[in-house]
Amino acid sequence: MLWNERSPDFQKAYSQFMMNRLLSLDSQWILLLEQIISMRKFTDRLHHDCIVSFMAGKKWKFGWIDYQAFYPRNDERLTRAISLYYEIGSEDSKLAAARMDESQKKRIMVLAGVSKED
Numbered sequence: 001m002l003w004n005e006r007s008p009d010f011q012k013a014y015s016q017f018m019m020n021r022l023l024s025l026d027s028q029w030i031l032l033l034e035q036i037i038s039m040r041k042f043t044d045r046l047h048h049d050c051i052v053s054f055m056a057g058k059k060w061k062f063g064w065i066d067y068q069a070f071y072p073r074n075d076e077r078l079t080r081a082i083s084l085y086y087e088i089g090s091e092d093s094k095l096a097a098a099r100m101d102e103s104q105k106k107r108i109m110v111l112a113g114v115s116k117e118d
Helices: 008-013 016-023 027-038 044-055 074-086 090-099 102-111
Strands: none
Touching: 016 027, 016 044, 027 044, 074 090, 074 102
């Protein structure tokens, strides 16, 4: 869809900077973006149409980072909290967690310093 076919709201909100940021996540666009940025006087219309024409039929290969991988899931945090508080191993912590109700789980996470009290 070219610039002329876009709504006035889209045209008003269009940001070359944000499009460049999005496209730079995929290494295949880096050289193209470098050339576009070096030309400096691209209008939004020209920028949009250039990007759309190059993107047609291309596959995206974004290098997304799974941010959830950096943060342990709640059950892992709970077993860690139980291990810390009772000074027991992870297998025993899992068994203890299975026997606790939700209020006990929340309390033990606060006591172990893994979670803040609500």
